[in-house]
Amino acid sequence: MRHVSPHIFGYTDRFSGRPGETLTFHISCEGMQQYEASLVKLRHGFTGSAGPGFVETEIASDFDGKYEGAWHECRPGSYVQVDDPDQKLAASGDLRLRAAVFATIAGDARTTGLGAYHVTQNSTSGSGSLQTILGKWDDGAEAGYALALEDGVPTFLWNEDGRVKRLRLGKQLADNQWYDLEVEFRRDAGIVRLSSTPLSSLMNRQAAHASGLTTDWAEGRIQEGSGKSSAPFRIGAAAMREDGRWIPVHVFNGKIGNVHFERRTESVAAFEDVAAWHFGRSARDDQLLLDEVVDESPNALHGTCFNAPTRAVTGVSYAGLVDDFRLVPDQYDAIHFHDDDIADAQWPISFTFEIPGDLSSGVYAARLRAEGVEQHIPFFVLPGAKRNAVAVLFATATYLAYGNDRIAFEADGAEVIVGHTPIIDLNDLTLQDHPEFGRSCYELHNDGSGVVYGSVRRPILTLQPKHRAWFQSEGVWGLPADLCIAHWLETEGVNFDVITDQDLDREGVALLEDYVVVISSAHPEYVTRNEIEAISRYTAEGGRFMYLGGNGFFATISFDPEQPHLMELRRSDGGTRPHQSPFGDQRHATSGERAGLWRNKGLPPQRLLGVGFVAQGFDHGTHYLRLQDSFDPRVGFAFEGIEARDTFGDFGIMGGGAAGAEIDCFQPVLGSASAALVLATSGPLSDAYLLASEEVFEMLPGLGGTEQVSVRSDIVLTALDGGGAVFSVGSIAYTAALSHDGYDNDIARLTGNVLRRFLDPVPLLGVLTSTGVDSIEGSFAVDAEASSV
Amino acid sequence: MRTGSDRLAEIQGIFDARFNARLRSSLTSAVIEAVSERPLGPHDDQSARVVRALGNAPIAGKYVVLSLGADGPWAIARIVIGAEGNVVISEGAHTSYEEAMRQIFLKRVDALVSEWTNRDSEEQ
Numbered sequence: 001m002r003h004v005s006p007h008i009f010g011y012t013d014r015f016s017g018r019p020g021e022t023l024t025f026h027i028s029c030e031g032m033q034q035y036e037a038s039l040v041k042l043r044h045g046f047t048g049s050a051g052p053g054f055v056e057t058e059i060a061s062d063f064d065g066k067y068e069g070a071w072h073e074c075r076p077g078s079y080v081q082v083d084d085p086d087q088k089l090a091a092s093g094d095l096r097l098r099a100a101v102f103a104t105i106a107g108d109a110r111t112t113g114l115g116a117y118h119v120t121q122n123s124t125s126g127s128g129s130l131q132t133i134l135g136k137w138d139d140g141a142e143a144g145y146a147l148a149l150e151d152g153v154p155t156f157l158w159n160e161d162g163r164v165k166r167l168r169l170g171k172q173l174a175d176n177q178w179y180d181l182e183v184e185f186r187r188d189a190g191i192v193r194l195s196s197t198p199l200s201s202l203m204n205r206q207a208a209h210a211s212g213l214t215t216d217w218a219e220g221r222i223q224e225g226s227g228k229s230s231a232p233f234r235i236g237a238a239a240m241r242e243d244g245r246w247i248p249v250h251v252f253n254g255k256i257g258n259v260h261f262e263r264r265t266e267s268v269a270a271f272e273d274v275a276a277w278h279f280g281r282s283a284r285d286d287q288l289l290l291d292e293v294v295d296e297s298p299n300a301l302h303g304t305c306f307n308a309p310t311r312a313v314t315g316v317s318y319a320g321l322v323d324d325f326r327l328v329p330d331q332y333d334a335i336h337f338h339d340d341d342i343a344d345a346q347w348p349i350s351f352t353f354e355i356p357g358d359l360s361s362g363v364y365a366a367r368l369r370a371e372g373v374e375q376h377i378p379f380f381v382l383p384g385a386k387r388n389a390v391a392v393l394f395a396t397a398t399y400l401a402y403g404n405d406r407i408a409f410e411a412d413g414a415e416v417i418v419g420h421t422p423i424i425d426l427n428d429l430t431l432q433d434h435p436e437f438g439r440s441c442y443e444l445h446n447d448g449s450g451v452v453y454g455s456v457r458r459p460i461l462t463l464q465p466k467h468r469a470w471f472q473s474e475g476v477w478g479l480p481a482d483l484c485i486a487h488w489l490e491t492e493g494v495n496f497d498v499i500t501d502q503d504l505d506r507e508g509v510a511l512l513e514d515y516v517v518v519i520s521s522a523h524p525e526y527v528t529r530n531e532i533e534a535i536s537r538y539t540a541e542g543g544r545f546m547y548l549g550g551n552g553f554f555a556t557i558s559f560d561p562e563q564p565h566l567m568e569l570r571r572s573d574g575g576t577r578p579h580q581s582p583f584g585d586q587r588h589a590t591s592g593e594r595a596g597l598w599r600n601k602g603l604p605p606q607r608l609l610g611v612g613f614v615a616q617g618f619d620h621g622t623h624y625l626r627l628q629d630s631f632d633p634r635v636g637f638a639f640e641g642i643e644a645r646d647t648f649g650d651f652g653i654m655g656g657g658a659a660g661a662e663i664d665c666f667q668p669v670l671g672s673a674s675a676a677l678v679l680a681t682s683g684p685l686s687d688a689y690l691l692a693s694e695e696v697f698e699m700l701p702g703l704g705g706t707e708q709v710s711v712r713s714d715i716v717l718t719a720l721d722g723g724g725a726v727f728s729v730g731s732i733a734y735t736a737a738l739s740h741d742g743y744d745n746d747i748a749r750l751t752g753n754v755l756r757r758f759l760d761p762v763p764l765l766g767v768l769t770s771t772g773v774d775s776i777e778g779s780f781a782v783d784a785e786a787s788s789v
Numbered sequence: 790m791r792t793g794s795d796r797l798a799e800i801q802g803i804f805d806a807r808f809n810a811r812l813r814s815s816l817t818s819a820v821i822e823a824v825s826e827r828p829l830g831p832h833d834d835q836s837a838r839v840v841r842a843l844g845n846a847p848i849a850g851k852y853v854v855l856s857l858g859a860d861g862p863w864a865i866a867r868i869v870i871g872a873e874g875n876v877v878i879s880e881g882a883h884t885s886y887e888e889a890m891r892q893i894f895l896k897r898v899d900a901l902v903s904e905w906t907n908r909d910s911e912e913q
Contacts, residue, residue: 047859121848121870408853409868409875415844415851420829421890423863425856429874468856473829473886619830686831 006031007430008069008368008375009437009459011345014565015396016380016500019357023379025366026347026457029069035370036066037351042363042378044487044739045465045480050653051739052487054466056367059359063351069370072243072348074436074458077251078309078341079237080277080293082301088274089136089301091145091158091227094264096271097183099133099147099235100199100316102255102334104447106152106173112448115579117411119444130238130250131339133181134259136229137238139249144229146238147183147194148250149173154196154216156183160226167194167220174198174213176205178316180258185222192222201316203584235259235277236309236337245346248307253447257315257334273297280315280325280332287326289589290562293335308343308453308566310336312589314582323584326592336585338445342438343566344457355381361388361497363479363486365465376465378479383497387514389759390496392485395521395549397501397528397557399478400454400567403462404431405440408470418471418618419688425468431461441569442578450579456565472618472661474653476736481522484653485548488738489519492752501531501557502564509534512543517758522549522735523662526557526569529593532603539608539724544758548751550713550732551613551662553598553605558591572596575694576613597694599670607671610716611664611730617689617705621660621733622682623650624715629677634764635717637757638679641749647683648746652737658747659683663713664730676718682731685711717754723763727754812842813905821898828890843897852893854886863889865896 010027017023029035039061047054082089104112114120135146137157145158152172158165173179178199185192195217200208231239235256237248257279262271274297281294283302289311293303305311312325315334325332353366361383365376380394408414408422409432415421431437437459439451461467462478469477476484489496497515504511505528512518512534524547532553539545555577560566568590571577575597586595594601599612606612625647630639642648649658659682666672687704689711696703705711713731720726729751737747757764820836832840848868855866855878862882869877883889 049860053859118845121868409870410848412845412848412851414848416841421844421852421854421893423854423856423886424866424876426874429855429876432875433873470853687837688830 006371006373008032008035008370008373009434010350010366010368010375010377011457011459012377012379013457014502015456016382016503017355018382019355019359019384022352022354024349024352025063025377026345027067027069027350027368028072028074028347029370030071032069032370032373034066035069035368038064038367038369039353040365040367040376042365042376042465042483042486043490045483046474046476046653047466048474048653050474051484055487056365061353063353063366067350072345073247074342074345074347074434075247076307076340076342076436076438077237077248078305078307078337079248079251080235080303080305080309080335082233082235082275082295082303084233084301088299089233089261091136091185092224094187095185096260096262096264097134097147098258098260098262099181099256100178100258100334101133101173101181102178102203102316103131103149103152103173103175104254104449106149106175110446110448111175115411115444115450116413117407117417117578118413119411121410122446128250131252132234132236132238132250133252133256134233134235135238136231136233137250138229138231139238139240140242141229144231145227147181149252154181154194156192156194158222158227159229160223165220165222165226167192167218169194169196169216169218171216174211177211177213178204187222187224190221190223191219193217193219199316201318202320203314203316203318203582235303236335251339252337253339253445255313255315255334255336275299275301277303278329278333279311279335280329282329286592287329288561288592289325290560305335306343307341308455309338309341310452310585310589312585312587314584318584320584323587324592325587325589336449338447338449340435340439340446341453342436342458343453343455345459357384363394363483363498378463378465380498380500382499382503388495388497389516390489390494390519390755391499391512391515391517392482392489392496392519393504393521393524394482394498394500395478395524395526397526397567398521398523399460399463400456401441401526401557401569402478403440403454403460404437405442405462405469406431407440407442410443419686420473420619422470423468423473423475424470427461427464427467428470434459437461444579450571450581452568452570452581454567454569472654476653478523481732481735484735484738485519485522488735488743488748488751491743492755494755501527502559504534505530505559506564509537512538515543516761517544517546517755519546520549520552523732524549524552525554527553528557528559528591529603532598532608536608539720539726540722542723544724545726546751546754546758547609547726547728548735550664550730550734551616552664553608554613555597556588556593556595556601558588558593560590566590570595572600574600576692599694604670605664606667608726609664609728610672610676610718610726611666611714611728612670613692614663614665614667614695615685615689615691615705615711616662617685618655618661619686619688621652621655621657622685623647623657624659624680624682624713626680627678630679632677635677635679638717638750638753640753642746644746648750649737650683651740651745652733652747653739654733654736657683658734658737659713659731660685661732663689663711663732664728665710665712666714666716672716673718676716678714678716680715682713719764723761725758725764727758808842812839815839816898816901824894825891828887828894840894843894843901846897852896854889854893856886857882861885865889865893
């Protein structure tokens with residue numbers, strides 16, 4: 001049921017821009033006629049009294065003012081559309097349509113696994129009883145033709161004499177089984193024939209000899225001249241005219257491949273291809289499978305993907321020996337469509353913003369207000385020519401991964417994984433009333449397959465600066481957590497530039513070269529290979545990196561090189577993961593990169609940061625205990641002004657302690673430099689904190705924080721040859737403790753001390769030598785080559 | 790025709806009977822008191838087993854805490870797909886989320902004990 005109350009929603013075309021560049025804003029209003037837009041600088045997000053409260057500053061801009069509000073529909077559902085100006089795909093003459101089909105929800109319930117969180121309920125509505133495989137079906141006019149599944153039964157429908165006619169087979173398709181579906185028109189005889197033939201494939205759920213499946217066929221009468229429509233030819237969806245565009249309807253769930261549109265003419269006895277789409281073939285030199293779909297027929301009726309269906313998925317002929325689609329394209333002739341895919345809401349531009357040359361780098365938002373309703377559309381302004389000494393890398397990839405998280409409403413295990421009853425807020429309820437805004441990459445699609453794309457171009461309600469995540473009491477998460485860093489820097493009087501994951505991926509180490517210090521976000525979980533290489537080179541060449549988070553640099557994402565607003569995040573078959581891409585589908589279509597944890601791909605975060613993810617829990621945070629290294633005179637600068645000799649950090653917005661939520665520890669076995677200094681370790685954590693599955697090779701009892709020494713957060717300082725250094729705190733809750741007691745606390749002091757020392761260009765080792773402290777046994781400096789990746 | 794789902798449901802029923810017997814022996818007044826005192830934990834092993842069992846219930850109709858403002862109050866809601874916001878919100882609110890969690894725990898215990906009592910009556 002759809003519930004509508006006054007709201008404003010919107011999105012930008014991309015997350016970030018530089019002065020001189022223009023962002024577009026796409027706004028939809030529900031239940032109101034007018035809204036007011038203002039430019040604001042976001043300074044702090046969390047609204048509770050445990051912190052400084054919500055802080056923003058209005059800044060005059062060209063887009064300030066009142067606007068007429070209009071409602072725009074967001075229409076999920078992925079498909080391929082083929083432009084056919086010469087009507088070669090019209091339903092005339094003798095035709096044969098063929099497709100290999102692998103339905104994932106042919107019946108009315110999904111039959112796949114439940115994912116890590118045991119998803120047993122669906123809060124978004126699906127396609128309904130009709131799922132379109134291919135055709136030119138205009139659902140508004142009920143005209144055209146389509147090969148479809150109706151209640152899971154292969155059906156051919158067309159319009160004739162003003163009525164919709166159907167030819168149905170007798171049996172529903174089995175889920176997760178490849179079939180060959182074929183429709184043949186013999187107009188001279190006035191006959192249409194439909195058949196389905198089960199195909200043997202390694203990727204079928206059941207072995208052919210265990211499935212009991214058989215061929216099915218039916219024949220009907222069809223008139224010449226029937227099946228005409230002005231709708232576009234689509235694979236995976238039908239079309240309906242709405243709001244000046246053809247929206248997707250009756251979207252297919254599952255894989256389609258080996259699609260041929262064939263015609264027989266009087267001069268040629270056999271059917272010949274009018275179009276032969278090869279979903280495994282790329283027109284690009286790098287063989288990546290982006291949004292263009294190749295037609296291998298002479299007609300070159302190439303198609304375009306909309307709403308990011310999943311490419312680089314196994315086809316019917318997959319042999320199981322090679323998992324790189326670029327090497328065996330014929331085995332990847334398939335696309336997986338979902339009725340809840342959404343990559344671009346395609347709302348019209350409401351206003352634009354050309355970033356002025358004098359606007360300082362920072363986190364901004366278009367603030368939209370009307371009749372007691374408010375919404376922020378955040379974006380990031382990179383610096384112009386003049387740069388500050390400090391940059392903060394905002395974790396926009398992780399924001400996308402968690403974007404529009406609905407797990408608390410769908411998963412039986414939501415409560416036990418966080419160790420307490422979920423705490424949802426009113427923003428979550430608004431999101432529930434808008435399933436069309438799509439899902440996070442932690443969820444399952446309506447058909448039970450995992451969500452692997454996140455896009456900027458749709459409303460992302462979890463990106464609201466005041467949003468709280470349901471899995472942590474007072475859950476500052478994502479952007480609100482990173483605004484804790486921004487506000488702390490402001491309090492420290494440190495001007496800083498902002499950069500995002502997309503920017504660092506695109507520009508590499510060149511983006512970092514002018515900065516003395518780069519600071520991470522609180523939760524930089526998802527990064528690209530380019531980003532890891534950039535940070536590694538930056539620190540190896542003398543840069544100082546402050547990793548003020550947890551679970552960082554953990555798993556692989558890619559940005560679509562042609563549509564960088566689109567992020568890909570598949571899940572591999574090892575380690576912590578909310579779901580898992582099927583065998584053969586674990587490579588990113590947009591980069592060729594193997595999915596999964598960087599530690600399983602030779603780039604463990606411990607090697608880059610000195611710490612790496614080891615556990616998560618969301619009941620309580622805890623304090624830190626100072627360790628022997630913290631009293632080493634070489635790091636006296638870090639503890640200046642800190643009187644505590646034993647514990648510190650037993651406070652914070654998230655869970656009441658600076659160590660908590662998702663935590664990392666020092667692990668030389670995975671690349672933490674053995675000469676790095678381990679300054680502090682976390683206090684006791686409960687058994688709600690469980691050792692991460694990538695640490696568990698075989699199941700052993702007692703994986704909780706009270707029984708596992710590895711379940712801890714460590715604060716580690718690594719100095720590098722060449723003057724570089726890395727300071728890592730290994731806790732998502734850490735930055736939420738910075739503001740405690742008006743920033744007058746030991747966490748803020750420690751972090752500020754390190755920042756000021758890192759801003760001093762004198763190499764840490766050089767200082768030590770000049771003060772004669774180099775007689776301390778062991779070397780504080782680590783070979784930059786050894787610690788770089 | 791009997792399907793794979795029917796066969797799994799039969800096995801689930803057998804497991805549920807074992808699981809509930811264990812849960813019933815674990816749900817003592819001492820456990821109820823301990824969890825009520827510290828709904829966010831940490832819990833001793835026996836209490837943790839009970840809290841997990843209740844927290845692992847199917848999501849449909851499940852209780853959650855709903856934050857109503859920057860510093861609360863916190864209401865109790867049930868996940869009901871189709872309702873506005875996909876929740877049905879209980880009347881009243883609590884001054885802390887821990888209190889809301891405590892009330893949710895006690896509601897779950899009451900429901901479970903009622904279910905067991907009814908089943909005992911039916912079996913007699």
